[in-house]
Amino acid sequence: LAKTTQPISMDSYEGQEVNITCSHNNIATNDYITWYQQFPSQGPRFIIQGYKTKVTNEVASLFIPADRKSSTLSLPRVSLSDTAVYYCLVGDAGYNQGGKLIFGQGTELSVKP
């Protein structure tokens, strides 16, 4: 299973762009890169997923370099409500049918006014 490494915490201010980078040096060919968000007292929630290059949705963008050994979650113009823990996951829960999803320690993002 590919291990992920991400910063334990980050601080930001409202309106700023936040970039959280995750390292996954031993990512496998079948692995996807997925990011989850968890608010206090709630279960994690899927944000975005990618395999290579760039993916964008209404919430965030995900940048994946060609070697796929890292990825960066970009949150544009954060607000106080974006304060949460962000998890980077690498794995293949579906197609491989033998995979399982392991959550790392996550990055605790604190957005200040």
Next chain:
Amino acid sequence: DAGVIQSPRHEVTEMGQEVTLRCKPISGHDYLFWYRQTMMRGLELLIYFNNNVPIDDSGMPEDRFSAKMPNASFSTLKIQPSEPRDSAVYFCASSPGTDGNTIYFGEGSWLTVV
């Protein structure tokens, strides 16, 4: 469209008692996961099922923990006997297994063992 439903949401029990946590996955999802979250250990995968069959239970901490999935719409996680160190939030999650790593979590069951 109902999400993953867990019960109970909160439970306080005495050490030595049996605890049963319940989960109803999203209809049509082939994968079901049980996670445990604590401040010290973070979010740990306990066990997961594919088509009602346990695939990997290597995360189950010890024999006091057991999980079953008798059908596609129901799963239980049982702790017997419970101990104070089992106090945690237990999350159930499900996945269609056809969209990479997209899994859907329930709201969690908050367990306190005193």
